[in-house]
Amino acid sequence: MTAHFTWADWAAAALTMCFCLRAAASCAKPSLRTSPETEWGFERFVDIYKFPHSLKQSQHITVRAFPFPCVPPAVRESDSWRLLSSLPHYPRGRSELRILSLPIRHRLGPSSPHISLEEILAALCFDWLGRNVSAVTQKQSSKVLVIFLDWTTKMMNVLHGLMAFRRALKQAAVVGGVAVTTVFGLSQLIEYRRTQAQLARVAAEAELKVPFANELPSREAQLSALQDTPEFDVLIVGGGATGTGCALDAITRNLKTALVERSDFSSGTSSRSTKLIHGGVRYLQKAIMKLDYEQYMMVKEALHERANLLEIAPHLSGPLPIMLPVYKWWQLPYYWAGIKMYDVVAGIHCLKSSYLLSKSKALEYFPMLNKDKLVGAIVYYDGQHNDARMNLAIALSAARHGAAIANYTEVVHLLKTKNQQTGREKLCGARCRDVLTGKEFDVRAKCVINATGPFTDSLRQMDKQETAKICQPSAGVHIVMPGYYSPDNMGLLDPATSDGRVIFFLPWEKMTIAGTTDTPTDVTAHPTPGEDDINFILREVRNYLSPDVEVRRGDVLAAWSGIRPLVTDPSSKDTQSICRNHIVSVSDTGLITIAGGKWTTYRAMAEETIDAAVKFLHLPARPCRTVGLMLEGAKGWTPTLYIRLVQDYGMEEEVARHLTTAYGDKAFDVAKMARVTGQRWPIVGKRLVSEFPYIEAEVKPFLRLGSFRFHVLEVSRDLVVLSQVLYAIKEYACTAIDVLARRTRLGFLNVQAADEALPRIVQIMGKELNWSQEKRTEELEAAKMFLYHEMGYRSRAERLTTSSEINLNYQDVMRYKNRFHKFDKESKGFITTVDVQQVLASINVHIDENALHEILNEVDLNKNGQVEFNEFLRLMSAVKKGQVSDSRLAILLRSAEATLDTTKAVTVDRSGDHTIYKL
The missing domain is CATH 3.50.50.60 (FAD/NAD(P)-binding domain)
Structure with missing residues (x-):
């Protein structure tokens, strides 16, 4: 899963850029001056002679000029000739012109075979123009000399640029070769190390004499x-x-x-963690700012362990891109350098290279981000897993x-x-x-x-x-919100909250996790998330999201608190x-x-x-063998394993993906426990809730309430599959809490859905474990207390209290009063289950009395068995302010009112002659 030689690519790219800039600067040098005297063009030869150092170094063009022994009078009297004739003589008396490795040589002077200008011009024409001029008159010679020297002058200017470009190509080729060699070498080294690690692992397993059980005891x-x-x-x-x-x-x-x-x-x-497998960006920042070597080594060790954990349990973990939005220009290079250092410290264990995003790209990837004053963003990669x-x-x-x-x-x-x-x-x-x-x-x-x-x-x-x-315990609170608060494949990091802490905003299991806090606490087996901590997280989230996104307290689906075991060294x-x-x-x-x-x-x-x-x-030294040791469910897992579940068992794709990511190659054991749905598709694993991949083969998609059925597709969120409950028992699950919170993660995703799934889970476990009725009741109450105190259900229940403010205008009050009186037909000032049943019966909707008691009990603040008008107004005010977003009574009354007003039943689904009402 790890991307190799990322840091080498980065270094090679930087070097290549430097050399390319150097080459570009070389090509951009001003060309040789154009001579104002165009009749002979000797000025160009003088310039070349005066500045031969750059040309001689290249060994591609060398020009040496000597006075001609026979020169026409017109040439001899020109200023250019005087300049040329004043040049010093070389001992060998040689004039050489080398163009693109093709030499043209002519000897002049006493040692030269050419004693006249005509002979020289004839040789030049033969060598350069490709034809032999056997007889050239003196009048013609001056004309030919002018043509030749002008043409050569222009060629010299072009050749200078060509040589600079050629030098740049050579340098780029050298750098590119080094980069490719480095990358290829690192790749081969990594593969060699991986092969050696696999061979060592095989040898260790062969040497390992501990039996491996195919069946769990x-x-x-x-x-x-x-x-x-x-x-x-x-x-x-x-x-x-x-x-x-x-x-x-x-x-x-x-x-x-x-x-x-x-x-x-x-x-x-x-x-109860943040579900991240990370090295700790903030620890690296402290290590650099404080030159703390211990912090640096801690980050380096964590990054190495991150890579190992992603390798040994790929079905439970994976890389997650995390965006760090930047709202000040000066912070952009600061954060970028820090994140790049994070990649460099990871080395070959770097998951993927971090990168910069423009403002438009950042908003494209994270549309709900606050765009005011946003200048850009940085994206880096860490790991995420299903911790339990x-x-x-x-x-x-x-x-x-x-x-x-x-x-x-x-x-x-x-x-x-x-x-x-x-x-x-x-x-x-x-x-x-x-x-x-x-x-x-x-x-x-x-x-x-x-x-x-x-x-x-x-x-x-x-x-x-x-x-x-x-031990110095510290509490960290997290909240879970609906999945639409974040993209499915990218998280968000707030590096500096209002009180200097760090807040993560991460997608997980189709939901969004936000956290965490850091406050001193007492050690307890049952930590409880506080309302102040929940509101603090909501405020910080609100600061980073667009004003168009209303961050509501009612959208908190679950909350939990985990205790960090911070310690002091007893030997210090x-x-x-x-x-x-x-x-x-x-x-x-x-x-x-x-x-x-x-x-x-x-x-x-x-x-x-x-x-x-x-x-x-004092045992013999035995090496650790857990590096690279595959965990339960990982050995036979592949990213496409879910396809086999779809093909072999006729499961829905999303359900199959869920099983393979939760159980790995043991998903087939879970699938074998599932029962057929009795439908054309899916054949196995009927969903109880359409928007979630959890299935429950025995629990019908309708809960029977009396002689009618009450549809709960929107009331319920996640109910677990019978096969998952049975397999959870095989995984040493002993209580309903074990199934809700740790074998499945329903309790961490939505406490109301977990509460609604609880009776069926207790029923299944009671049957499999032979629980008495007393034991079943005890389990039911214990699980409810767990959800109430530890998973944030208490916070949800206490959002509406007798002290809740009624913040409604006159029009709202009158509208809700009319709605209330449609049920309170006798103007008693309160409604009961009988009143609601009568109204629902008039629109052909039937709900069991026990279910109605549960619905009204959510709003019955003084617990007198009836809902007064002021309690109803408190409920609607809380709904309007976003404190309560999923009240079943509010949905029921609103939908029933709409049906009564239109004098026709608004049906969602039908079974026989009875309306199946959707809450």
């Missing part, structure tokens, strides 16, 4: 392995990117590896190689043994508890690795109570300095802690951690 089998294995080499605590990376690194070094995670894999910070599924792919890869991994398994306390001779304690494992069943058991291990991210201090203090805290004397990168420390008891870092460098962090473990255990 079940969670029960993994728990049994944790309990039955006498002793592991390493026990890793934490199932995020770093923890699972450590597990994969350790197991591929033939170390007996165990991993436990108290929640789900990627349930913490690893699933990437984390899961690492965990599943470790499991397939033989690591015993288990989610929902927490460490109760650490196990220690005391050395009888020294009296020092040493870790020998951990007491663990299955969170789902409550069963406790011991996991024995030679060393324990702490990879718990923001909870680093908790495990460190579990080891030693007096251990000082090193300056305990207040925050470590910019990661740290690996080993306690006296043998607890190895890996903390800090970022998503992009997870593999390098894991390698350094396992190196420390090998050193601590």
Whole structure:
């Protein structure tokens, strides 16, 4: 995926430009002066003789003139002849004219065979004009001499320009040859290194004695392995990117590896990132401005790891162009130089070369950009990925190689043994508890690795109570907005927000991600996005988008907060300095802690951690084998794999693309679980929502409500496929939250759609996992609380409160009053589900009472079972201001009013004799 020798092309182009400018300057030199005396043209020969240095250096034209022994009187009396005759004699007495490598030589003087002008002219005519003049009279000789010298004078002027052009061609050829040789050499070097890396990888795999399982062991089998294995080499605590990376690194070094995670894999910070795989442009800026070598090396390492991550999981990641708009002329060269330096530091790992855009081109690529005072833009490339599924792919890869991994398994306390001779304690494992069943058991291990991210201090203090805290958590909030806020294939970077932070505005999964913030926070397992942070991001986005684009609070479909595990180095004397990168420390008891870092460098962090473990255990040095090691689903993936799904299973193209990008070559396993649709096309994988690629083979495209059906194509956004839910269970999904948030990303894309999909997901999982009704209710409530608190659903629900202002003019109030009274026919001042049902029945629309209760409950602020007029006005005011953009009640009342006013039913779809109403 990486583009090669980009920096070499850039350097060669710069050199070529320099040489071309030099050649152009050479060609632009003023030509030799035109002689005012045209009768003989000797003046030109004098000029050539006076300035022979530039001509002699070229070795193409050399002119040496001597006085003729026999000269006509007319010539002898001219001023030009006097100038020519005053020139010094060369010892060999030779006149030479070389034009385009064709010599014309004539010797003059005592040593010359030509003793008269006639003979010289005859020779000149023979050599130059191609014909022999045997007899030339003295009268004719002067005329021939004039013709010859005038013609030669003009030719000399032309030849000077030709020589300059020839020199430029030679220089360009040399530079071009060097550039081509360099590019070709680098290309061959890269291919050689890649071939050697592949051969080394094949050799490493052949040398690797760890079995590779074609089938994933079940969670029960993994728990049994944790309990039955006498002793592991390493026990890793934490199932995020770093923890699972450590597990994969350790197991591929033939170390007996165990991993436990108290929640789900990627349930913490690893699933709540900006979804970027980047080296850090702002870190490079700091490195240059502050001459900070540590920052520079951090960027260089991250760029190397970026290339590796894009290579080992191409189905989950890819390059993304990011535009940096520039609104001041002086910033253009500043940012351009910085971005070019970013490319140079990446070297052969540069994804694609950055480039400049004019104002018109920038607006063409990003039409919603604010064009006022825009002078141009710079586009550079970074990586983007599906973070939660990437984390899961690492965990599943470790499991397939033989690591015993288990989610929902927490460490109760650490196990220690005391050395009888020294009296020092040493870790020998951990007491663990299955969170789902409550069963406790011991996991024995030679060393324990702490990879718990923001909870680093908790495990460190579990080891030693007096251990000082090193984690300084920082919260980063992101929001998700509809896809029309950004182009499908280009992001936006705000390099300097109003408070000096950086905001990204990126397309992801057909939606738009905006973030992030950076505020101190407390460590918690359930971080909540704050309304202030959401509004801050909206303000910054509003500054960079066109005034024609109304950035509305109601367009925030989801929001989340992730905790960055910033740390201070415990070995540093300056305990207040925050470590910019990661740290690996080993306690006296043998607890190895890996903390800090970022998503992009997870593999390098894991390698350094396992190196420390090998050193601590005094094991033979074993090289890391994770560079280039393909992750789950990547080995058989190709960009055109989705075509096979379309052809073999009769799936829609968009659905097939979605499955191959989420599961890689395992998409066929998911497709096998899908059921036929009963339609002509698609044969397999019926969509529940037309505008999204998620399919659900068992859930009908209509939810049955009583004896009628209520169409939810616009109310619902994303419902998951039955086969995906079943495959999620195979991927160790244990709760409905696991499916909503991490096996699929529905909870991160649209919380309302996730809330509507939740009952069916619980139903499917309950059937497959044999949940009791009590367990199903518990799962349903837990998932709702997750969406409410952690995914921004609370913010959506609280946009309309009893304290919400009513900001409507008189005409608006009267219009909404008329609409309200069409339902409140008895003028009670409020409407109930019965009122709405009666009006809908009059236009042949039928909705189940339970569904109506849910719709009215969104607006029933005082929760008394009815919607008062002031509550309705608050709703419509919020809709007008953009705070609420998807109220089902507002859509329902507006559509019903239009139907009543036209006295005809406006049908969207029909099934039998009943209207299927679209919300």
